[in-house]
Amino acid sequence: MEGEDTVIRRDRFADGPARSFMSSLAADERIFAADLAVDRAHVVMLTEQGIIGDDEAADVLAALDDVEAAGHSTLPDGEDVHEAIESAVVDRVGPNGGKMHTARSRNDEVAACIRYRFRADLLSAVEATLALREALLEAATAEAETVMPGFTHRQYAQPTTAGHFLASYAGALERDTARLLDAYDRTNGSPLGGAAFAGTPFDIDRERTADLLGFDGVVENSTDASSARDFLAESCAALATLATTLSGLSTDLIEHAADGYLVLSDDYSSTSSIMPQKKNPDTLELVRAVAGDATGSLTALLTTLKGLPRAYNRDLQRATPHAWDAVDSVTEATEVAAGAVATAEWDAEACEADAGAGFSTATGVADALAMTGVPFRTAHELVAAAAAETESPADTSAANAAASGGSRAALAANLDAAAEEVLGEPLATYVSREELDAVLDPVGSVAARDSRGAPAPDALAESLARLAESHDGHAAALAERDAALESAADDLETAVSEYV
Known part of the structure; x- marks a missing residue:
């Protein structure tokens, strides 16, 4: 699709019934500036390689400046912006304008513009x-210490x-x-x-056009x-x-x-x-x-x-x-x-109020038990049984109390009972009441999880x-x-x- 063959093909098919369907000229406005840059780099390279003359290059490059100044909307009709720009250059400088297309096809040209x-x-x-x-x-x-509920399955x-x-x-x-x-x-x-x-x-220089256009290199295979x-x-x-x-x-x-x-x-x-x-x-x-x-x-x-x-x-x-x-x-x-x-x-305040809803700190109790040597799965089942025995408030506003007051005390009592049943010993043998209160509190629960990438403030700061x-x-x-x-x-x- 180079040189005179391109012109012959255009004349032969210029009035075909599907021309408007085939044309991308309107959509190609997006790559109008890109095509001008590609044309300029290609003409410079052709001239440096002695493929076209300096005067011919000057005429073509000046015409490209005119085309750019006139804008995409003034381009003649064509299949695409590449053909239209070349036609506009030929209109300005005559047949020598077609030399800008030497040693290339619209195939590599459009790929470069894109x-x-x-x-x-x-x-x-x-x-x-x-x-x-x-x-x-x-x-x-700013919100590193703003305690809030986390969710999985949209459940607390x-x-x-x-x-x-x-x-x-x-x-x-x-x-x-x-x-x-x-x-x-x-x-x-x-x-x-x-x-x-x-x-x-x-005898083209592909690296030269790549450099002029800011490409990092060439796509090797043609x-x-x-x-x-x-x-x-x-x-x-x-x-x-x-x-x-x-x-x-x-x-x-x-x-x-x-x-x-x-x-x-x-x-x-x-x-x-x-x-x-x-x-x-x-x-x-x-x-x-x-x-x-x-x-x-x-x-x-x-x-x-x-x-x-x-x-x-x-x-x-x-x-x-x-x-x-x-x-x-x-x-x-x-x-x-x-x-x-x-x-x-x-x-x-709203975030912290819901942070302990649904006994969300219960995992911390299981972790605390596991840290004393109780198998985690045993600790998990113990805490699950205690939570199931503790009445969970029905509405969201009441659920906030699960992290404090009566609900927390009730959960602690049920944890004691579950420990006696599962472990054969009081919970205090493994976890003190002070430790229990700390892990049941949302703030304490967050602070305890300080491994890399966890939400504890120091760990978060590092992340x-x-x-x-x-x-x-x-x-x-x-x-x-x-x-x-x-x-x-x-x-x-x-x-x-x-x-x-």
Whole structure:
């Protein structure tokens, strides 16, 4: 699809009935700037290699400046932005404008444009995850001692802290960021020089165009270079995983708001159209829904790619928009989630009031017994029997008393009875009443769990320090990649200025 053959093919099929169906020109506005950069780098390389003359390069590069200034909306009709830009250049400088397409195909050209633009979108997604991680770490630090109930199966489980809960999502997002950076690195390879799929006889310098465009290197095999879209699949998988993390975070924040543990900012809420007293977490519900969009984009992309013959197939034109949709929706959702986390206010009293509900500290008694040598499974059964014999208040407000007062005293009495029955000795033989009171108290229960990664304040502080260090490392990695792209853009501008 090079040189004169391209022009002949266009003339022959210019008025076919399916031209509008085949055209991607409108959607290609997204890669308009990318195509101009790719064209410039390619022309510079051709000139440096002596494939086209300096004057011809100057005319073409000046025409590309004119095309850029005029904008995508002024391009002539064409199958795609690549054809339209070339036609616009030919219109300005005559047939020699077609020399910009020497030694390449639209196959390697479009692959380069997609990678060029998509890598920038991936860095925007990385930046969004860093902002959300920062919001989570700041909130986790502020709420490190805010004791609250933990849940499994949405049932009261063990006491934890709001800080520990928030840090759990910071940990998940740490991996999401790493996946996106890995995807970026595999996206940032240059396919230019692969031509249609079988390379070119011209003495091109693939490394030169890669450097001018800020790619880390070349995609070696010419067929692989032109046809590969696995970088889109990998990136969409990383984005869908990130969206799943956001979905879980949204659900937890929505549930905790409904339980009264935190108040979402009005900026991230709305009211009912009929019930003025309501405050709905609509924004987070929309963030949660993006997981469906991202998963759908990934599925659509993989389904399109499945079973395609090697080299270029027009199916790929339908594949790329799924990646654009995924990166746009997930990046925006991540930014919104960061704002919701940063502006939410935690109600420490409400959190602590429910922290011992449902005998949630009972596990601490089993642990205390096990630490004296009682087999944990025996201790577990002993505590389960005592809890079953202790009346559990029926409603939530009364359940709060399970951590103190009469309910705690009743549980202690039943623990004594169970110890006599199971162990043949009073509970005090193993655990003193002072120790028992400490582990039955939600604050004491949290403080006792101080292993690495646990919610005890000191353990959490160490985890947060590690998470902050990782955040800074990823921020530095983002800055390094941004700087490399900016440097390459400067180099390309300098190289073009040698001719224009």
